[in-house]
Amino acid sequence: MNNVLLLKLHRWTTFVFALPLIALILTGLILSAEPIIQSRGLPAGMVDADRMVGLLQRYDPAGQARGLSINASGQQMRLLGVDAPTIDLASGEAAAASDRLGDLLLWARRTHEHLLGYDWLVIGSTIAMVVIMVIGILMGLPRLRNSLAGWHKGAAWFTLPLLLLSPITGLFMAFGWTLTGPPPPPLRPSLPLAQAVRVLAQDHDLAHLAMLAQRGQRMMARIYENGELRFYSFTADGLAPMPRNWPRLLHEGNWSALISGTLNVIVSVVLAGLLVTGLLLWARRKLRRRPVRPTDATPAAGAA
Known part of the structure; x- marks a missing residue:
């Protein structure tokens, strides 16, 4: 041409x-x-299963949140699907200011x-x-x-x-x-959010958790491991890694x-x-x- x-x-x-x-x-x-x-x-020791479950019970007592996301740079956590304030993970209180x-x-x-x-x-x-x-x-x-x-x-x-x-x-x-191939079959019924936090904390450091949320019929976690953002699904056999996308x-x-x-x-x-x-x-x-x-x-x- x-x-x-x-x-x-x-x-x-x-x-x-x-x-x-x-x-x-x-x-x-x-x-x-x-x-x-x-x-x-997050800084070491800032969050563990007990502290995160406590925050969920405090800011979502009815257990209606469909997930949570963590902003490590601002040390804040947001609950998804409910009208709750952004949580300052350093103090456990509602964040006084948004993370720019x-x-x-x-x-x-x-x-x-x-x-x-x-x-x-x-x-x-x-x-x-x-x-x-x-x-x-x-x-x-x-x-x-x-x-x-x-x-x-x-x-x-x-x-x-x-x-x-x-x-x-x-x-x-x-x-x-x-x-990728087909993902592992999801757990039905899905775990409540607080219980999913405890299952995840058994083998993973919650300080590197980015998101834990319901995606369709599947409860999924996104967590950084050795610099890679890995996806995990909650199955009947426990926590299973998703195929790499x-x-x-x-x-x-x-x-x-x-x-x-x-x-x-x-x-x-x-x-x-x-x-x-x-x-x-x-x-x-x-x-x-x-x-x-x-x-x-x-x-x-x-x-x-």
């Missing part, structure tokens, strides 16, 4: 999807830091996954990102030069595998493709928090740089002053 046509497709696809791509890339950059922050867990970092991560996740409620726009923009990269590949190897265009092309080619992995795994998540682990950077989180930060920075430089190259080309062509109505220079 003609490189001129490919270049036009590359530029116009970027221009049309520029705004949603900016939102996805910037929120992705924020979320890239989440595994690095949250995998550190936790709120920022929550906002970034909702925006990244739903983009103002338009899920189709997230999927369409992610597909557009893959198309932009594929067109760049079809245009062939770049000539590296110390210019804006040279840096744009060089950054794209040297990080290409990581750049492609990000939107492709995002599409796998959007369409529910896990690349590699598209999600790779996309979220949760397969090895420090390494994968850092790689995701790099990918987000490169993507932001490529989008900005690409738009600058497009704008510079459009705004470039073109030479005025002489017309028949304009007398030639030196004509009497």
